[in-house]
Amino acid sequence: MDLTLIPADVAKAHQAFASALAAAADLDALMRLKGEYVGREGSHAAGLMDLLKTAPKEQKRELGAAINGLKNAWEEGLKARQVELEAAKKRAASLASQWDPDLPPPLPARGAQHPLNRLMDRLVDVFRPLGYHVEEGPETETEAHNFDGLNIPEDHPARGSADTFYFQEHSGQLLRTHTSPVQVRVLKRLAPRIQELGGIRFLAPGRVYRKDEIDPTHSPMFHQVEGMLVGHGIGMHHLKGTLSYAMKALFGPGAEVRFRPSYFPFVEPGAEVDVRCPLCGGAGCRVCKGSGWVEILGAGLVHPNVLSYAGIDPTEWSGFAFGMGVERTAMMVSQTPDLRLFFENDQRFLKAMGGLD
Ligand SMILES: [Zn+2]
Numbered sequence: 001m002d003l004t005l006i007p008a009d010v011a012k013a014h015q016a017f018a019s020a021l022a023a024a025a026d027l028d029a030l031m032r033l034k035g036e037y038v039g040r041e042g043s044h045a046a047g048l049m050d051l052l053k054t055a056p057k058e059q060k061r062e063l064g065a066a067i068n069g070l071k072n073a074w075e076e077g078l079k080a081r082q083v084e085l086e087a088a089k090k091r092a093a094s095l096a097s098q099w100d101p102d103l104p105p106p107l108p109a110r111g112a113q114h115p116l117n118r119l120m121d122r123l124v125d126v127f128r129p130l131g132y133h134v135e136e137g138p139e140t141e142t143e144a145h146n147f148d149g150l151n152i153p154e155d156h157p158a159r160g161s162a163d164t165f166y167f168q169e170h171s172g173q174l175l176r177t178h179t180s181p182v183q184v185r186v187l188k189r190l191a192p193r194i195q196e197l198g199g200i201r202f203l204a205p206g207r208v209y210r211k212d213e214i215d216p217t218h219s220p221m222f223h224q225v226e227g228m229l230v231g232h233g234i235g236m237h238h239l240k241g242t243l244s245y246a247m248k249a250l251f252g253p254g255a256e257v258r259f260r261p262s263y264f265p266f267v268e269p270g271a272e273v274d275v276r277c278p279l280c281g282g283a284g285c286r287v288c289k290g291s292g293w294v295e296i297l298g299a300g301l302v303h304p305n306v307l308s309y310a311g312i313d314p315t316e317w318s319g320f321a322f323g324m325g326v327e328r329t330a331m332m333v334s335q336t337p338d339l340r341l342f343f344e345n346d347q348r349f350l351k352a353m354g355g356l357d
Pocket of ligand 1 (some may be wrong): 242278285
């Protein structure tokens with residue numbers, strides 16, 4: 001190609017073209033080079049076309065041939081490099097997505113039961129061999145089931161709207177504040193058949209609601225497991241025997257229970273039940289605050305008014321009832337300091353609790 005008619009700077013650029021082309025490492029760099037050489041405006045090719053227009057007539061033919069030769073060389077070079085770079089890009093992408101058949105396969109995350117549900121299921125498993133079946137009741141309850149049927153007096157503070165979620169004032173509809181209304185429902189339902197059944201025993205796990213601010217030990221929603229037994233001549237010794245058995249089944253053979261007198265309107269007598277600290281075995285630790293005992297249940301003998309309300313003759317029948325806070329027990333056993341962790345669904349926490357693989 002005759003470059004004698006081509007301006008010196010363009011000739012020089014042409015000589016550098018091949019190495020500039022090889023140095024274009026990706027498609028973006030190549031596009032910039034393309035603009036510089038053959039772009040519509042301001043490129044070497046555009047400048048040469050202007051030169052051709054103003055060239056003397058006798059030079060036009062030769063100059064035209066030289067310009068065409070240059071343009072073709074540039075265009076061919078650019079095209080070839082573009083094909084190379086596109087192929088390289090494709091190769092890199094396929095390499096990046098390539099799977100290695102020798103690597104172990106990624107394990108899919110498996111779902112598992114929530115620690116609170118697991119604890120409730122464990123309790124059900126503990127009581128099932130004793131003849132207890134599971135009963136459930138609605139979370140939306142009536143004042144009658146939640147309070148009246150449980151011997152809770154009209155002026156009891158728990159009935160106030162500061163403690164209880166009512167749907168509308170004086171509507172009598174509320175979110176149950178404990179699982180005890182299940183007692184009222186089950187007793188009423190089974191009262192007509194109690195002779196034939198020879199008694200009543202059941203477990204009622206469920207969700208309950210109270211107007212509490214959320215903090216490390218309080219939540220407006222939490223879980224309870226309620227248990228009840230009605231029969232002939234049932235006394236505190238039956239209650240104590242049953243709970244001793246259950247706590248051993250739950251916490252191991254070293255578990256021991258002790259009763260402290262307490263008051264709940266629906267039982268008489270009432271007791272708070274402590275279990276020998278399952279973490280230190282009674283030696284004293286942070287969880288039991290050095291006492292060796294942790295409070296775990298409220299319990300007592302069913303108040304005669306509760307039986308009467310449901311249509312069961314308290315002179316013939318008697319029973320016991322107990323209730324356990326599920327979160328509180330789970331927190332104690334797992335030494336979780338903050339109740340909120342159970343509701344936040346943080347996978348790391350659930351995993352640490354053994355709920356996830
Ligand atoms: Zn302890």
